[in-house]
Amino acid sequence: MAAAVCITAAPAVSAQDEWPRAKPIRLVVPFAAGGTSDILARLLAQQLQLRLGQTVVVENKAGAGGVIGADAVAKAAADGYTLLLGTVASHAINPALQPKLPYDAAKDFTPVMLLGSISNVLLVGAGQPVKTVQELVQQAKAQAAPLPFASAGTGSSQHMSGETFKLMTGARLTHVPYKGSAPAIQDVIGGQIPMSFETTVVALPHIRSGKVRALAVTSAQRSKALPDVPTMAEAGVPGFDVSSWQAFYAPAGTPPPIVKRLHEELSEIVAMPEVKARMDSLGVDHTPNTPEQFAAFGRDELAKWSRVVKQAKVQP
Structure with a gap:
């Protein structure tokens, strides 16, 4: 019995000891x-x-x-x-x-x-007229159809940033899920969709190049990567904190x-x-x-x- 146990256990121990050399x-x-x-x-x-x-x-x-x-x-x-x-x-x-x-x-x-x-950031395309969060909220409330916003996908933090934004501001928005951040932000840059919530990682180069405009970060504190961009609380949505x-x-x-x-x-x-x-x-x-x-x-x-x-x- 002891020999059988040793034989049975040997392959598992060997595989563990070999990691990560096998493949x-x-x-x-x-x-x-x-x-x-x-x-x-x-x-x-x-x-x-x-x-x-x-x-x-x-x-x-x-x-x-x-x-x-x-x-x-x-x-x-x-x-x-x-x-x-x-x-x-x-x-x-x-x-x-x-x-x-x-x-x-x-x-x-x-x-x-x-x-x-990682903080998310509320973005609009460079060609969009709004310059502040409050202007965006006013636009979303005033127009007949809900304002579409892009995200990296259903259930992503970007999606939930948008849902939280709707809940806390009363803005009329509709979610447009993509299969990732890269295709979502490309459509914001191209003007196919007016706004999105995106992580600072993806948004940074496009903000710096002027292809998109950052209105606010979604974290409670300002992002080290975007120190000049206000938090949602500073932009008029107190208590907003999604990371x-x-x-x-x-x-x-x-x-x-x-x-x-x-x-x-x-x-x-x-x-x-x-x-x-x-x-x-x-x-x-x-x-x-x-x-x-x-x-x-x-x-x-x-x-x-x-x-x-x-x-x-x-x-x-």
Whole structure:
């Protein structure tokens, strides 16, 4: 019996000890290329593969506000070779918004590390006449049809920023979901849609080039990346506070030594001066955290967005 136990246990121990030498690691981004998650994933993947000595391939699986990509990771083997760059959308908003998700955000993933929070920003196209939040609210209330706003997808933090804006201002808006941030902001730039809520990561270069106009950030404090742009509270919507966040997950059941190694490597990567500077420039605010602290944060976020969805009567 003892020999049989040893033989049975040997393959699992061997596979764990071999990680990450067996094959390339797949880092799934549940949104389109060019968005916040994609930019951050590629920044970290480059450093992670140098430290692990193994190729880290970023794979974009966009659609359904992050659900498709997250579901692919939830159903992947728990061997450390498939990881997820998860977000507030995939693990807090969509679980609150859609009771019949194909995965359980709390049970089907192992939290590795919270990478940081990111403010969203209310944008209008450069050709739009409005210059302030209050002018936009007046326009949205005055015109016959609701004013359309773009987001990275249903259940994204950008979507919920818009729903919260409607709830708190009474502005008449209609949501237009895209398959990611990049196609959404391109239509704002092109004038196909008048406004959007977007993360500072994606919005920054277009704000600086003058292709879009930033009216306010959605966080309680001004963004380090956009210090001259007022908060929603400063722009006349007191109490407004919606932020996105990005995080690393592995499938549930991933061996603790692999999770520990990933957390240690990621902690050292985000502390590197060049990576920290890049994350600061993107508006990603990182606070060191353990997997346990991140898990508790995730539970609080799910409870928070469940309340918002109910109060705003948001339908998927």
